[in-house]
Amino acid sequence: MLDIVIVGAGGFGREVHAMLWQYVSNQEYRFKGFLANDAGVVGEQPMPGPILCEPEEYRPAATDRLVLAIGNMTARRRVTDALVSRGAQFLTMVHPTAIVAHNAQLGHGVLLYPYSVVSSSARLADFVKLNYFASVGHDTQLGRLCLLAPYATVNGFGVLEDEVYLSTHATVVPQVRVGARSTVSANSAVMQSVGSDSFVFGVPGRVVPHMRFH
Known part of the structure; x- marks a missing residue:
């Protein structure tokens, strides 16, 4: 069983989570949580899963498969580069x-x-x-x-x-x-x-x- 981690917990991240099982099988994957810089980014919306930590502090496990869900272009580059440098594996x-x-x-x-x-x-x-x-x-x-x-x-x-x-x-x-x-x-x-x-x-x-x- 592989663990899906959504990178971003704003509207984009919650949107991806809402469609997650249309993309992948829950027989092969389970949802682990979100990565977010600030828990306040989620506003008053209830989160459908835990916020694990800030993206640039996360240490990916071998079973993690990440999904990038950040819309800000500068943050997309910074966060992706940091995670890739730690060996993160992203799903297509x-x-x-x-x-x-x-x-x-x-x-x-x-x-x-x-x-x-x-x-x-x-x-x-x-x-x-x-x-x-x-x-x-x-x-x-x-x-x-x-x-x-x-x-x-x-x-x-x-x-x-x-x-x-x-x-x-x-x-x-x-x-x-x-x-x-x-x-x-x-x-x-x-x-x-x-x-x-x-x-x-x-x-x-x-x-x-x-x-x-x-």
Whole structure:
């Protein structure tokens, strides 16, 4: 029996927990608890399991399988790097309703929510998350720790470098590259390639370069 540990205890973490047994079998896994920096992050919501400790203090056991459930992009990198350095093993979780092409490539710790789509020859690096109805087209490349909110879309041959965040209904048109650590605002369309640390908003997308929004 393997133990699942959810990294993050906010809304994202509780959301993952609510769907957990749709992803994995309770005959093979049991839920061990959450990792969170501050118990106050959970607010007034009742927690469905224990908070074990802060993520950067956790010492993974050999039977632990972790699931990354942190939305803040800077924290995603910091916490993941700390846990990986201690030998943590992360699950790649694909919801039964997600559509994944047979020749798509998924890295370690990838999380695909219900009704997400990964098309032909797409490549997702480690710790990418696709939220509800998010999609990536054929021959796309998504870098490490990218996060797509509900209904976000990267079209064919599009490239997201590491740690890019696409907000709800954001779109990257075909053959466009989005630089590392960039943010694309909700309902925005990236019509041309943008550099690292950009903030893109509007249709067509307007760019504010060299800014950090996470």
